[in-house]
Amino acid sequence: MTEMHVRGLTIAVHAGDRDEALAFYSALLGREPDLGPDPDFYEWEISPGAWLQLATGRTDINPSSFRLRFQVEDIEASAGVLRAKGFEPGDIKWLPGLVAFANLTDPWGNPLGVYQDLGVVAGP
Structure with missing residues (x-):
């Protein structure tokens, strides 16, 4: 096989x-x-x-059931750029040592977002 x-x-x-x-x-x-x-x-x-x-x-759009997030280098700067362009990202959520992210949706309700990798934590 x-x-x-x-x-x-x-x-x-x-x-x-x-x-x-x-x-x-x-x-x-x-x-x-x-x-x-x-x-x-x-x-x-x-x-x-x-x-x-x-x-x-x-015309028959059912928003996605998953969130599509795009990786960025600097979550705070990227959220600022999005706001300056007229987007409405939510508050940045921080998971220290792992990830920071901010969510938004497109005009058709599809869940989107941006995230920053804050490092890798070793598993057990």
């Missing part, structure tokens, strides 16, 4: 109006999509082999 070797991942988010969705996610990520293979489908490579896919023009 051979093992499956996962080499990457894609995460798809459904959104409504194309122009509004592109503006929201381009501002959030600080750049335009890397790919737009279809007039209602766009992709950003977040890190090598990890892609955020945006499917726009949807």
Whole structure:
């Protein structure tokens, strides 16, 4: 029996109006999509082999049941940048030695956020 070797991942988010969705996610990520293979489908490579896919023009949106958080180097500065761009991140939550994060949602109710890795704690 051979093992499956996962080499990457894609995460798809459904959104409504194309122009509004592109503006929201381009501002959030600080750049335009890397790919737009279809007039209602766009992709950003977040890190090598990890892609955020945006499917726009949807009218039957059920917000995601999972939260998609993006890693940042400085959680406080990033939360400030988000606020300056008109986003509304929540309060920063700190788990000392582990992680700090702030949550927000997109206009269609999809749960998002940013986080900062504060270090690794060795397991038992």
